[in-house]
Amino acid sequence: QVQLQESGPGLVKPSETLSLTCTVSGGFISSYYWTWIRQSPGKGLEWIGYIYYSGSTNYNPSLKSRVTISVDTSKNQFSLKLTSVTAADTAIYYCAREEYGDYSHLDPWGQGTLVTVSS
Amino acid sequence: DIQMTQSPSTLSASIGDRVTITCRASQSISSWLAWYQQKPGKAPKVLIYKASSLKGGVSSRFSGSGSGTEFTLTIRSLQPDDFATYYCQQYKTYPLTFGGGTKVEIK
Numbered sequence: 001q002v003q004l005q006e007s008g009p010g011l012v013k014p015s016e017t018l019s020l021t022c023t024v025s026g027g028f029i030s031s032y033y034w035t036w037i038r039q040s041p042g043k044g045l046e047w048i049g050y051i052y053y054s055g056s057t058n059y060n061p062s063l064k065s066r067v068t069i070s071v072d073t074s075k076n077q078f079s080l081k082l083t084s085v086t087a088a089d090t091a092i093y094y095c096a097r098e099e100y101g102d103y104s105h106l107d108p109w110g111q112g113t114l115v116t117v118s119s
Numbered sequence: 120d121i122q123m124t125q126s127p128s129t130l131s132a133s134i135g136d137r138v139t140i141t142c143r144a145s146q147s148i149s150s151w152l153a154w155y156q157q158k159p160g161k162a163p164k165v166l167i168y169k170a171s172s173l174k175g176g177v178s179s180r181f182s183g184s185g186s187g188t189e190f191t192l193t194i195r196s197l198q199p200d201d202f203a204t205y206y207c208q209q210y211k212t213y214p215l216t217f218g219g220g221t222k223v224e225i226k
Contacts, residue, residue, distance in 0.1 A: 044217060045217035046217075047215040062214070103169055104151070104168065105153040105168035106153070
């Protein structure tokens with residue numbers, strides 16, 4: 001079955017760019033929304049945005065000015081960049097697949113990766 | 120954004136109890152609601168989508184109901200593996216939004 005795995009630095013300095021990659025195995029990046037979500041004690045679960053395999057994207061307006069999600073279908077990966085990070089961006093970051101439409105839900109999820117913003 | 124409010128935030132229950140968690144949306148979301156279970160150190164796992172459709176492989180002790188702005192997740196006969204935090208999530212409009220969670224603890 002499809003599995004997702006996040007990778008990237010666990011520590012990012014304030015004002016720098018957070019970069020994470022999600023590798024999809026057991027299936028191909030197609031026909032779903034490939035999604036980033038984060039979870040912090042202060043803000044709970046927060047949807048960051050998604051990318052469709054064609055490259056179209058949709059971002060949370062609260063983060064839109066700082067977020068870029070991209071896809072590399074040849075590597076079966078999609079990526080997240082979040083610029084100008086602050087301590088408020090410290091969270092566990094998850095990638096997930098959204099089955100969109102009437103029966104939409106997020107499944108599966110990656111195991112999550114903790115990103116701490118600190119100097 | 121559509122705000123999702125869950126109650127209670129914490130619930131203490133015993134093995135075998137019937138447990139009900141409520142989720143309210145700040146506006147009508149029809150039946151566009153999913154429920155997730157999260158255990159410590161793990162990612163959320165979907166239980167139910169479209170308010171009442173059970174995800175394949177999920178125990179039939181879980182059921183969902185509701186439409187519009189009020190929804191419930193019911194766990195029939197609570198088992199040790201069910202002690203976890205539960206979240207609702209709307210998908211009527213983007214951004215997708217989640218409830219604050221309900222932690223089900225052992226009484």
